[in-house]
Amino acid sequence: MARKNPKLDKIYDVFDKHKVDIDRDSIWEVQGTPVVKHKDVERLGAAIGIKWTKPEILRAERDEAVILVMGEANGKTEWSIGEALISKENEVGGNYKVKGKMAAYPYAMAEKRAKDRVILKLADLHGDAYSSEEADDFNQDPGNNRSSDRRDDQRDERRPAANDDKAPAREASVTAEEGKKIVTFWVEKIAGIERTKQAMEIAADKGFIEDMKKLSSNGEAYVMGKLSDKSQELKRAAHAG
Structure with a gap:
């Protein structure tokens, strides 16, 4: 089977x-x-x-x-x-x-x-x-x-579910080079976040929303994943402090 x-x-x-x-x-x-x-x-x-x-x-x-x-x-x-x-x-x-x-x-x-x-x-x-x-x-x-x-x-042959996150099929509306620039820009901006509120502000930013629409589904998922991870990191740091 x-x-x-x-x-x-x-x-x-x-x-x-x-x-x-x-x-x-x-x-x-x-x-x-x-x-x-x-x-x-x-x-x-x-x-x-x-x-x-x-x-x-x-x-x-x-x-x-x-x-x-x-x-x-x-x-x-x-x-x-x-x-x-x-x-x-x-x-x-x-x-x-x-x-x-x-x-x-x-x-x-x-x-x-x-x-x-x-x-x-x-x-x-x-x-x-x-x-x-x-x-x-x-x-x-x-x-x-x-x-x-x-x-x-x-049951003994089950493997842990892999987080390979297959997003809804959507192609980028920009060239690969332009898409790479968009991803790099926002990933670097996310890396510089110091407060959870800043993560929320990025998520609500009109420019961010527009740029995410230009990316492929996988590209958007990658950036959103970085934003989510950073937000969780800051929350853990706040609780630890």
Whole structure:
């Protein structure tokens, strides 16, 4: 029998730990990335007991919303940004598809995406699973593989889930050289941060948000990872002091 995605066991373990039932129809894979239904991610967040701060609207346009969300649980605080740019049928661009006469709610979608990311971070599943609301391409369809089993019976052969963080497929809108400059600029700026508040200010910076949109998914994930790591480092230092 072919070896299953090792991240699936970790996902099930986390749901079991918090006593949240989840069936195999709630998890599927898109190009090797486990995707969990939004409603089940929400149920996990409720079980963890996350306390949310008031969302901060970073961008408010008719067709676009960018929202910063912060949550705390068990002494750990995480934050993330949710983006929703309406894309109608036969239109290029955008990350929130609206078909026909379907009503569009970019603010609600941006908040869903941000909260789901925070929930997965607080559950220690960041990079191991994505919410179904993360990208239109993550919606379940016949081309996506459903999780066929609750567990891998060969428990002794399980390997730790690798944090190889496969982000939603998106190509850069700039050249490789320009992308490298953007990444280098923000990584160096992040390295110079001395207070947690500065990390939040960078996340809310319009220039930062615009630059992240220009990068590929992997490029954005890399920079956001650096920002998150720096923020956690500063929090640990503050608590130690």
